[in-house]
Amino acid sequence: MINKEVSDRLREIARLLEDQGANPFRSTAYLRAAVTVDELDRPVSEIVEQEGIDGLTELPGIGSGIARSICEYATTGRMSRLDSLKTGHDPIELFEQIPGIGPTLAHRLLETLHIDTLEELEMAAHDGRLAAVPGFSRNKTEMIQAWLDRILGYRRPRKKTQAPTVEVPIELLLEIDYLYLTKADEEELPKIAPKRFNPSGEAWLPIMHKTRNGWHFTALYSNTPRAHQLNRIKDWVVIYFYDDQHHEGQYTVVTETKGLLQGKRVVRGRERECREFYARRSSGLGAGQS
Template sequence: MNNQEIAEKLKEIGALLEQQGANPFRSNAYLRAANTVAQWPRPMAEIIEQHGFSGLTELPAIGEGIARSIFEYVVTGRMSRLESLKAGHDPIELFEQIPGIGPTLAHRLIEVLHLDTLEALEVAAHNGRLTQVPGFSSKKVELVQAWLSHVLGYRRSSSRPQEAIAEPSVALLLQIDFLYRKKAAAEELPKIAPKRFNPDKEAWLPIMHITRKDWHFTALFSNTPRAHQLKKTDDWVVIFFYDDQHHEGQHTIVTETKGSLLDKRVVRGREDECRKYYAG
């Protein structure tokens, strides 16, 4: 792949962010990065081969988040952030490319943790949630961490291999969830046409970009096979997030159907924190 091809992908992300009403700073950042890549005299693949991930972040207008997208595209031929914005990527196929994860484990990642991107999987692999999924032993988790480190370009200190990754608070995530569902119900959000489960290519899926407390959020209803099977496409809300230090991840918020949190909005994977939130 050449630099022009990578630049076109970055421009597409910038254009989608602009169309979907994201913070102009975010869309402009991708457009500036696209210009850098298109005009750079050396191929991005050559820079990665010789200098690794850090070689990308030394280029003008290339921050860590955009560098990870470039790194991932050079290594795997995919750009998860672009696929997520289009809401048409297949997380099963995405996770199956990881050594040791077949169709069964890929489905479990989605059904148990509601993961949809490599970035979200990376967060779960380092904060302990991945061990909640049957079939993920400590050894397999380590293999997943190593593969994601290679593909996403992360550079973690060897002395702190399990360093916790910053995430928005449960209270903030629930606020974003409430705001998204309120605006979606009032028809105040732009809509996109997901590729999956949308034979008529109808633009039906509301999407919201918003910045709160130094976190940048993208929220949309879940369009996974499981959500359609259980008729939860107007209940399950997927929230992608990242901050200015490029900590990023994803959570799904649902209406709980059992237990002490019955009928309450719950951040999957952070149920204990939700109990404390509602108790307080």
């Protein structure tokens, strides 16, 4: 049954991507992975348990991004990527599934570290930021690290040499941000109905899929408690990215409220590159959006 559940969800992701106008490559990738799962002679949960993410990526048609989604489902019974495409990402609900994290700590993660994915939480756990959040003792942090190792498929040593981290160029992220804000403002995008802060179930959250320079992007407003609290719902834009070599991740773009970049669109975590980008543009050496 687990294989059918996984393949059904992969097909649902493919359908949603197609309905929302995403690049056909992405929906095809999920369909191909669904066929692979259907043809397995053992449960995917067994592969995750015994071989981790490497066991999945060695299967035909399954890259690291889809493998992470399968690992997540095998461990928690949900796929964050599917949730994002259907009703908007719900990081509180996601974090609450982690042993030792309840509603209070889940909200604290968002408000203190501004993170909303398991991958970002893993980085925070390993670089020391998580330990600085009230309520996260050393023992709790180590427990969360162990749980994330399991769900993200990192329990076992890598069999393959890891490719270097690939970053989306800053000017490309700002271009996607500009396109999303413009099209959302002009009511040119399909809308989804987020689960959170939406008691009427209204489909109000615009979602945009776009392909540029070999990268496939999904952009939507941030629907987090912090964004609502600061009245930044239609300012903070979350951009998910994915390429044909299975590099993936996400960034949040905001309007800076202080310092040299005040009033400009800035990619969180890449402020230095944003300063350099705007400096080049002001000197006539580059182009982009403000």
